[in-house]
Amino acid sequence: MVHDISGLHHVGHIVHDMGQALEQYRRMGFALPGPAYPVVGEPPEPVGVGNTHAYFAGNFVELVAVAGAGRVPDDARLIPLRVPGDRLPVLKEAVRGTAANLESCLRRFEGVHILMFDSSDIDGGAARLAASGVGHGGVQVAQRPVETVDGVRMEPVRWLEIDGARRGLVPEGRVGLAENASAHDAADHPNGAVELVECVLCVADDELDEAEGRYTRYVGGAASRDGAARTFALGDGRARVTLVGASGLDGLLPGEGVAALPGFAAYSVAVRDVAATSRFLREAGVPVRESSAGEVFVPAREALGVAIIFRQAG
Template identity: 65%
Template sequence: MTILGLHHIGHVVRDMREAVERYGTLGFTLPPAAYPVLPPAPGAPAEPFGVANTHAYFPGNFVELVTLVGGEATGRMPADARPIPLRVPDDRLAGIVAAIRDTTANLISCLGRFEGVHILMLDTDDVGHEAARLSQEGVGHGGVHAVQRPVETAQGTRMEPVRFLEIDGTAPGLVAEGRVGLAENAGSGHGPHPNGATGLLECVLCVADAELSEVEERYTRYLGVPARAEGAARVFDLRDAAVTLVGASALGDLLPGERCPALPGFAAYTLATRDADATERFLRGRGVPLGRTAGGEIFVPSEAALGVAIVFRAGGGRRSVSSA
């Protein structure tokens, strides 16, 4: 098995300032948001363009907050947001601008559905091998790409290479629920987070009841492993995490009070925490509303977390939100 777990999930937000404040209230430590700056054409002045992001890092994965900047943006940026000048040769500028515009169009499409999680990147130790396997399975994808990304550590920011691919479906780089792909090298991360969170364990995808079997078959090909039935849910166990599918009619049984505003959609993600009781005390002390999953774990409702429920699980493990 070369798909090991979850590399990161992407929480697409309309207003980065609000999102950073909300995640701070929820007890996450975030570096200043960064956004790219480049000229849209040779000789033009540089300007914000594309997407801005920041991350809640863990030792082996992370949660990304991402939003639009530039002409398509409607929200605000934090005062400490950092511009990242992109230096691109004139003969490559048009291609880079076109690629960024494709990414921006994808995010606009995601936000048109709802504010919340629209990106699921799976962790692999060999993205080239997985690209070949996906092709053999008849899964379309955009091929393997290599980029450098900044990683915040206790010693400062460093650049790390990342190889990734995105699965094609409804459009290049998009499937019905958003952006799904695979990536290497999630980085070592840093912390700690005041809420006690230590890692990303699970992503929950809510689908129309009639489409559960079709989506299960699709993710069987994506992940290369079969799902197991756990009540109304279908759980794909990876080495370090899980992807859980649930029909819309059963979501409220697993996460009381929750509904997905558009189907299919990522409804929740689960984080490991060192001490669930301490996490609960911390969140209640911040005035954060909490629910209980079917398995008795605490979760922050989606209405308090900008469109996605956040579950906290003591000690980690691959149990799903449906576990009793």
């Protein structure tokens, strides 16, 4: 594996209703702060998208909802976008474009549509992708609010999105690289989660070879094969991306499917004590199943369109 990909940066779970999603994620034992919504004008008008994060030491799971869809939770943080009046139409158009991309994903199904690889050298990654014939929108720079023990701080982030049939979108959603300038504080999750370690992409059986070729170019390394699964180990090997044909998904996650192909069917988080996590989920009334590898997972129908696997850390 090349040096510019070090692991998983985050997955993005796009939901219809942020309030409902927060309730479900907190019930599953994830600690999430109130979502941030950018607002403009007076009275404040939410625009673009609202989001919040389940933070781990080195990465996170993001919950995303289009502003205006569903209810704005009571603990939401409104972030004013302050720009000169003559720039306001341009800004609104930009955030509408972001929201339109996410709405197109949501029309396919509610679930995970964003996968960002963690990069320690995003400029090198951008050059490598271009040399491999992978189109992308170039390295972008922004700041995002991050919840810490000392309050909210603005953290710079640099990212790029890989282009497919549409700018910033490949068939399964938004895929790219991201590089943080500084680490964020990890939350203390009641379910014991400590790290995002896997994302599972399900594709049509006859498109598995094509998808493997794409991800070989995305991550700069080859997959290992184990039955129906094709797995790309990332960085030091703790994190991975797994591709599976539709006919093989049930063999990995019994009873699971994807509403539209290709689609991200599941993601995995490492936990301190998987037995304790299983007890926590059952006591909270969260239905769980067992994967073919003997791991506990929450089915997609209980987790708003994506199966969530809990894996023993280490």
